[in-house]
Amino acid sequence: MTDAAPPISRYPVPALEAMPEDIRARILKVQEKSGFIPNVFLMLAYRPDEFRAFMAYHDALMDKEGGLSKAEREMIVVAVSAANQCQYCVVAHGAILRIRARNPLIADQVTANYRKADITPRQRAMLDFALKVTRQAEAVDEADSAALRGHGFGEDEIWDIAAIAAFFGMSNRLANFTSLRPNDEFYGMGRS
Amino acid sequence: MTDAAPPISRYPVPALEAMPEDIRARILKVQEKSGFIPNVFLMLAYRPDEFRAFMAYHDALMDKEGGLSKAEREMIVVAVSAANQCQYCVVAHGAILRIRARNPLIADQVTANYRKADITPRQRAMLDFALKVTRQAEAVDEADSAALRGHGFGEDEIWDIAAIAAFFGMSNRLANFTSLRPNDEFYGMGRS
Amino acid sequence: MTDAAPPISRYPVPALEAMPEDIRARILKVQEKSGFIPNVFLMLAYRPDEFRAFMAYHDALMDKEGGLSKAEREMIVVAVSAANQCQYCVVAHGAILRIRARNPLIADQVTANYRKADITPRQRAMLDFALKVTRQAEAVDEADSAALRGHGFGEDEIWDIAAIAAFFGMSNRLANFTSLRPNDEFYGMGRS
Amino acid sequence: MTDAAPPISRYPVPALEAMPEDIRARILKVQEKSGFIPNVFLMLAYRPDEFRAFMAYHDALMDKEGGLSKAEREMIVVAVSAANQCQYCVVAHGAILRIRARNPLIADQVTANYRKADITPRQRAMLDFALKVTRQAEAVDEADSAALRGHGFGEDEIWDIAAIAAFFGMSNRLANFTSLRPNDEFYGMGRS
Amino acid sequence: MTDAAPPISRYPVPALEAMPEDIRARILKVQEKSGFIPNVFLMLAYRPDEFRAFMAYHDALMDKEGGLSKAEREMIVVAVSAANQCQYCVVAHGAILRIRARNPLIADQVTANYRKADITPRQRAMLDFALKVTRQAEAVDEADSAALRGHGFGEDEIWDIAAIAAFFGMSNRLANFTSLRPNDEFYGMGRS
């Protein structure tokens, strides 16, 4: 095992004081809420315009009212991130999933094999679709939407599933490229 | 072949008049510049917040000053979109690539097999890396960056390649999911 | 972008005068008809016996009377060649497809993602089968033929689809191996 | 989420009293040591002869003196089981890995993407090889062993890595086939 | 072609006299029965404890009374070993399959493409399932068992199919890793 404090990202992390005001404000807010700064904020702060667009996109998909539950959204993120082998997203969103679902087991189950997780048939269909968007989007068609409607999903929820899978597919690639390191705090959150 | 005017997207397209002011303004601006409205704007207008974040992200990566040339950025988009079998992105960005590169052949070459395209060894290395981010981001590491630096790319350009590949990976999935149709205008642009 | 006139093939191209009479005659005939000599003729002329067998096979499959339309045969060629990433075949047969189908958009659509192309359900089934022959011929079985019969294809047409897919699978491999370069003329043909 | 106590295995689990004496003894011993009975013992008890052979094989590979450390053996198990999407093995051996390595983070890191885990270059080489045995054993050759020797591994340790990867490849398939459920106790073990 | 007598295994093969008594006895017994010592015994004798566990597991699955016929068990071994490209297992178990099935053609048919072999629909379903366990065990579910029950397989036979596929998946990896060489005797056995 290595000794030195491992870097957060392959790229430089700007000091809080050196960040544009809006970015610093957003980061201080999440720090206040979580008790620590999730490393994705620090990695992206190296690129302020991308930081802003990324966060706006994230919020549009993950903080939207109605439709999929917060836990279901995180379930999609964890399943997609496991398929893409994104360590940061699996660990960080695994923590959020445990909290949102009030279930200490669910994240590790979805990470290892979502087909064996303690989820409903409706959630299983949701994740099957998210994985198809992830791995074979070129073959997604109306039959996929029909199957989801058969489980009670509306067209807007279907868009949400696809868009969350697509957005985190991007996020997974960025995190793998920058070797983004999950904060130690995430590993134990929501486990009891 | 089918007869009816084919739909732009599986989802409803809002009327220009019904769109939020900022979105309508952006669309009218692109229409003025291009002579038509690229369908991706209309598809995304169904979701105003996602429209705004998508366009902000797009502009941060594609309209950035310095570093990769505009043609090189489009080359990445076309190579990645071909790998992801995204019809809209291949056709629309193929048109833009022809124009940016002032080369009527380049887009079809990159689409079919970028390894055989009329590109420099440096551009070949750029596209090899963009494809690795697309297909195997979990294995991207420092050796990939070293190889790119050997071709004269700086760390910021390397980030740009990875980020463009990741962003259009998202875009490709959304376009395939919504069955986004390329405007007829794109096919012939920049061919003479 | 490179400056020197790029080579047609990794292998030497014999002079017209040095070719066997029958091969020169065939080449002059296609030149008269098309206005230029498609490079595949020059590449293969390096191997006269293979040239003859290749052209005889090609004609038996592509110039056969009855059954699939000429446009449908080219559609198969383009879809298979795109899957095999064969630049020559995608560009050259894309041109022929546009002309045969009198449709300037169809080739680029089929190249990028045939599932989103302006084709009939019958043609979609035809291409799905051609792709299965291309990628998973070991699993082709009677159920595939039954599905095609359900779309009105006869057994002889089904053979044609499979044989065209198989023949161009060979052609794609030869063209990729020799780095066969598409003639510039193909790119713009049939686009207006 | 589902309500009923979920089954341990798709197959019947014999009562402790109904098991052959040697199997019951082994199970009581592990229960005494761990405080609970890992479900793999109960699943396999349905087939006493396979139970005995499995445990003998397991002990020969995992409890062997010398060579790879206990933590390294578990690291191999977790990396291979993640690649094979085996929920039981990832969760159960993830717990054992945390304990053996006295590291609460290591199991989740290896599960998500072992290339980004806090491991030494020697351990990275070990896991690269274990994954090659898992996914492409037909191409393993002397060059793989030479690379491992370059990291200080002896021929017997190289056998151990391969044999552990192969054995847990079997174990992963059995667990996925029987839908073997990880005990709830494993999830939190070794996390603080 | 090479001249020297090729090695049986990348690892040393102990002399019969130097082996533990039980292992020597087992080997002498198989030699008496077959007329030669199958090389897998010699390769594994390098590791006595693994030898014992391997043989115990093998016998529990392959010599079990009732259920699948001996020929069917070998059919599974050959199909799985061909998928895993294990030369030793394909050649050695191909020989045994020919003998058990009293069919000189069956082993080569199953090796090349089991879907085209002279087998019953029930056996085809059995091999389809064995291959799914081999290649995609993470997606095996109750529907697979239901399909097999529809062909008359009982739950215990279904376990046997899965366990044989899993065990020989391990065996294939060990044989590929050690470059285990098939005895010359196997190639011609059962061919007339």
Next chain:
Amino acid sequence: MTDAAPPISRYPVPALEAMPEDIRARILKVQEKSGFIPNVFLMLAYRPDEFRAFMAYHDALMDKEGGLSKAEREMIVVAVSAANQCQYCVVAHGAILRIRARNPLIADQVTANYRKADITPRQRAMLDFALKVTRQAEAVDEADSAALRGHGFGEDEIWDIAAIAAFFGMSNRLANFTSLRPNDEFYGMGRS
């Protein structure tokens, strides 16, 4: 196992008397030489023009003087056909390979895993390249030819390897599509 004499091909086989004279003559000649009619001749006779082109192509590649030995050509056919899971080609050309190489073991070795076969490093390089043409022709480039030249292959031999791999890739697809059955005679040929 099935009882009825199994069909040679999914398509009708014309009677010898009903075949065009040149095709009947070719078939009678091979029958005289081999003692039986290989089924591929009967299957293809259903399509006389394709029969002629196929045989002309086959002869141009396989009966050519100089360069690769006859045994090496068949080795390529067997390795490629095994990768494509073509039962007819593996069994029929396996027989021819045994005879050409005067080696009763070589065909089964190459079929199962050519990397473990009794071949020279030069032949190993030849088969690695044939497999790359088979599976990833889009990435074949000058470096592949350079590697082969390093093993003493000339440019014309390299063309032969690629062309044989490409031609039998076509042949494999046709045989799998028509369910072409190997003659029983092939299985035992050249085994003693």
